[in-house]
Amino acid sequence: MAVTTLALILGDSHVCWLERFVSSSGIRFGTGSSFLGTDCHFKFAGFRGGSVSSVRDDGAVDRLLDLQMPAIVVLCLGGNDVYGSPESVLTVGMRLYEYAQSLLARGVLHVVVCQIVRRQCVRRYSWEDGTQRVVDINEFLKAVCDTERLSFWYHRGFWQSQRNIFRGDGVHFNGLGNYKLWRSVKGAVFVALKRLGLGR
DSSP: OOEEEEEEEEESHHHHHHHHHHHHTTOOSBOGGGTTTEEEEEEEEEOTTOOHHHHHHOHHHHHHHHHOOOSEEEEEOOHHHHHHOOSOHHHHHHHHHHHHHHHHHHTOSEEEEEOOOOOSOOSSSOHHHHHHHHHHHHHHHHHHSBSSSEEEEOOTTSTTOSSOOBOTTSSSBOHHHHHHHHHHHHHHHHHHHHHHTOOO
16 A cells, blocks of 8 residues: 655745645645655645745744654745845855755655755846845755755756746746746655655
8 A cells, every 4th residue: 555645846936836736736735656666645835926025924834844754845935035135145045055955854754955946037136136145045955955855956957948938927937937847846845755755
C-alpha cells in the first residue's frame, strides 16, 4: 500500500493563482504512483500581497500546521519583499531562511525554498536593480538552504522563456506560467520525497 504524505505549498499570491489553476484544470491533488509509490497530496496556502513577515506572523499558518503537520513545505515566498521593500536582500534572505528553520522546528520533515522569479513589471526599483536583487537573494538562498532537511529549488525554464508566462500585470503568471510552476513544484516535492526516503 502506498504511503500517504502531505505537501504544503505556502507563499504569496502566486500560490493563490496556482491553486486556482490546478483546481480549474481538473488536476488531481494526489499524485499517486508517479511519485515513487507515495500517494502525495497537496494543500495550498496562499496570501495575497504576502511578505515573509506577514505570512510568518499570520495565525492561519499555525492553525494549518496544528490541524495536520505536512511532511514537506514548499515556500514560494520573498518576491514581494525583494521588489517592494527597501530592505537589503541579505535581511530579506535571512528572514526567509529563519522562517524555513522555524517550520523545521515545528515538525516539518523537509522544507524547500523556491527560487524567486524575475518580474516583467517593477515599481520601486529600476528593472535592472530589481533583477539584480533577485539574482543576489537567490544566490544567498542557494548557499544557506543546503542541508539534509532544507533545500533550494530552481524553477527551470522561467528566466529565458521564449513565450510569455505573465498576466497583464507583469507580476503574476498566466496559464502557461502556472502550468510551468505546477510542474516545477511537483519536481521539488519529488526530490524532497527521495531525500526523505519515502516511497519505493
